[in-house]
Amino acid sequence: MAQEPFAAVDVIRAKRDGDRLSDEQISWVVDAYTRGAVAEEQMSALAMAIFLRGMDTAEIARWTGAMIDSGERLSLAVSRPTVDKHSTGGVGDKITLPLAPLVAACGAAVPQLSGRGLGHTGGTLDKLEAIPGWRAALSTAEITRQLTDVGAVVCAATPSLAPADRKLYALRDVTATVESIPLIASSIMSKKIAEGSAGLVLDVKAGSGAFMKTRAQARELARTLVEIGTAHGVATTALLTDMSVPLGSAVGNAVEVAEAVEVLRGGGPADVVELTLALAREMLALAGIDTDPAAALADGRAYETWCRMIRAQDGDPDAPLPKPRHVHVVEAERTGTLTKLDAYAVGVAAWRLGAGRSRKEDPVQLAAGVRCLVKPGARVEAGQPLLELHTDTPDAVPTALESLRGGVVVAEPEHSDAPAPGGGIVFETVRG
Incomplete structure (x- = not known):
């Protein structure tokens, strides 16, 4: 067996102590992790060191390049202009579902390689799998054919595309290293650059339900992403959007699909x-x-393009979506104004109900989730339904309710300082 050029513990120690990793160290550790020469616990330690110590621009660029180099690059031989979108993750963020067929209906090709649930945020593939028969795994040939025939495809990344990211993406979820700008940026851009789109629009979220809690953090991530994309020849734009309140009314899997179809109609x-x-x-x-x-x-x-896209992946767009075995209604305890509907609290509640996963190998419940019946700023009466908790496991309801404690607030009328309903969701644009 050939001698490895570096020892993983030395790379971990260097980043732990705040040193800059060399290009050679980064290229080696990503490759070695992909082929199993660096163990999961060692990469966990390195991910935490990166989370705590950060990376400079050159390190992020090399880490992204190493992730791309761990696999193949797609060559999308289609006649339409290719453009993709990626969201940094939020609560109730089902935007990919109506967006991909909408942009395809307007003449572009949208190769949307998506992921599964990560922490308290839902995964696009988990949501689409609520549609009977729909399959996430497509070959490169199937992706190209569907882009030609339909104009849009939403699927899992092929096994040969950035395999280092697939391993690291799952590891971050269970090691509390999700919210690292270098790891988020390299994860997103390695997949997006490898998939071969000429253009990319990023939805970078800020707020309690996002991984970036402040607008300053979101802005830093957006600029990092745009810089990486531009450097690799991909026309890249980022929208900074609000994620302090759940997006739409549905949070979960089947419930979000149903809401996306409403938009498409x-x-x-x-x-x-x-x-x-x-x-x-x-x-x-x-x-x-x-x-x-x-x-x-x-x-x-x-909507017509949506139906064609779902059928192309063996799904039935007309089939009934899964229904939960149990629904628990959360009612207003007093008359007043809904002053707070915290996105993170609702996201964790949906996760506890079964819509998300605690470990990377956990299954999800397709019918689990939360329906938000009232938005902040609305007047409510005592006893009025505020939320519906959907689950197949009623024993999960108490922990979901505990997650909502302090996150759903109805104030007495004279003490209400709730914002008026409305206001734009996009608060800034970053262009390359």
Whole structure:
């Protein structure tokens, strides 16, 4: 067996002590982890050291390059301009579901390689698997064919695409290292650059339900992502968006699919429609397509494309979605105004109900989740339903309710300082 050029413990120690890792150290440790020469516990320690000590721009660039080099790059031989979108993760963030078919209906090709639930945020693949028959795993040939025939595909990354990221993505979830800007940026951009899209729009979220809690953190991440994309020749734009309140009314798997279909049929919550159209306009601009995506929602083209996209992956868009075995209603304890509906609290509640996973190998409940019946700023009466908790395991309800403690607040009218309903969800744009 050939001698390894570095020892993992030396790389871990260097980053633990705040040193800059060399290009050679980074290239080796990512490759060695991918092939199993660096153990899970060693990469866990290195991920925590990176989380605590950070990385400079050059380190992040090399780490991203090493992740790309761990696998193959897709060559998307399609006639349409290719453009993709990625969200940094939020609560109730089902935007990919209506967005991909909407942008495809307007003439672009959208190769959306998505992931599964990470922490308190849901995973796009978990949501789509609530559709009977739908499959996430596609070959490169299937992806290319679907992009040609339909214009949109939402699927899992192929096994050959950034395999280092697949291992590290799951590891971060269970080692409290998700919220690291270098690890988030390299994870996102290694997959997106390797998948071969010419343009990329990023939805970088800020707020309690996001991994970036403050707008300053979100702005730093957005700039890092845009810099990486631009350096690799991918036209990249980032929208900074609010994630202090759950997006839309549905949080979970099947419930979010149902809400996405409402949007595709010309309805749905105003905030979901607003963000879907904002991202669609940026994607179409990068693709060089001058058209109004709102028209494709209104005239049914986006919904038709959705149905074709789901059927192409063996799903039945007309089949009933899974229903929960148990629904618990959370009622207002007093008359007043809903002053707080904390995204993180709702996300954790949905996770506890079974919509998410605590360990990377855990299954999820397709019917689990939360329906938010009232938005902050609304007047409510004592006894009025505020939330519905959906689960197949009623024993999970008490822990979900504990997660909501302090996150859902109704104030007496004279003490209410709730914001007025409305306001834009996009608060900044970062361009390359």
